[in-house]
Amino acid sequence: MIVERIAQNAPLFFLLFVRTYVFLRVAPMTSSTSIPGIARVAIAFLAAFAVFPSVAARGYPVPSTTLLFVLIAVGEALIGIITALFLTLMFSVFQLGGQFFSLQMGFGASQVFDPLAQVQIPLMGQFLNIIAMMIFVLSSGFQKMFLYGVEGSFAAMRAGDIAGAHADLFSLVVSGLGGLFENALILAFPILGTLFLLQVTMGLFGKAAPQMNLLMLGFPAAIGVAFLVLFLALPFLVQSFEAIIDSSFVTIATFFGDMLPAGGEL
Secondary structure, three states: OHHHHHHHOHHHHHHHHHHHHHHHHHOOOOOOOOOOHHHHHHHHHHHHHHHHHHHHHHOOOOOOOHHHHHHHHHHHHHHHHHHHHHHHHHHHHHHHHHHHHHOOOOOOOOEEEEOOOOEEEEHHHHHHHHHHHHHHHHOOHHHHHHHHHHHHHHHHOOHHHOOOEOOOHHHHHHHHHHHHHHHHHHHHHHHHHHHHHHHHHHHHHHHHOOOOOHHHHHHHHHHHHHHHHHHHHHHHHHHHHHHHHHHHHHHHHHHHHHHOEOOOOO
């Protein structure tokens, strides 16, 4: 029954597939090159198949002309990119948090390759990023990603609603970047503050005993203290990680609520 409706409404199903595929192609974890392209296409097809009945029931006017159809498809792809942007900012929080104290603990020159972002990032940033991915999976992150990013986006707006949206997209992006630096600094502050006090202490030791080789003593002390504080603060950091992941999905829901045209309902 549903297959017959999809065959009769192939243009609508294609629009749903475009938004879903672009979202999975840009979103963290699902955008990794380690995931085969055919698997990503299959997941996007399955997600579009799952949301098709609800979208068709609410009604989605498909343009009859080719030019308008292409413009609507581009708009659907844009919505998918914007939705994935907030999840990308979420994972950037953990990388930036590790980068804040990597230099102070002596790991500033250590860079590792991140297969998700396809860039070189500090070692501690990758360490926090791996922990964040584990928490993302354990806290039903993939279920929330499809619930908010796919089903929620289709329930909130269509590509044609972008022109009549009353939200300031620029302010939403700026607030997201501001939250990125704020959350990253909060995550890094326990270790960053401890290392700052350690540097001050080493400076006082250097004044009191100039014969001390601070270069030989400073690096092992900074690395040891940083790992000790990280070990002690890890249970609290895990709670902060989960709170940041949940807040990112709340931001996505708020974004779609703000982007609704005047008089619309989510």
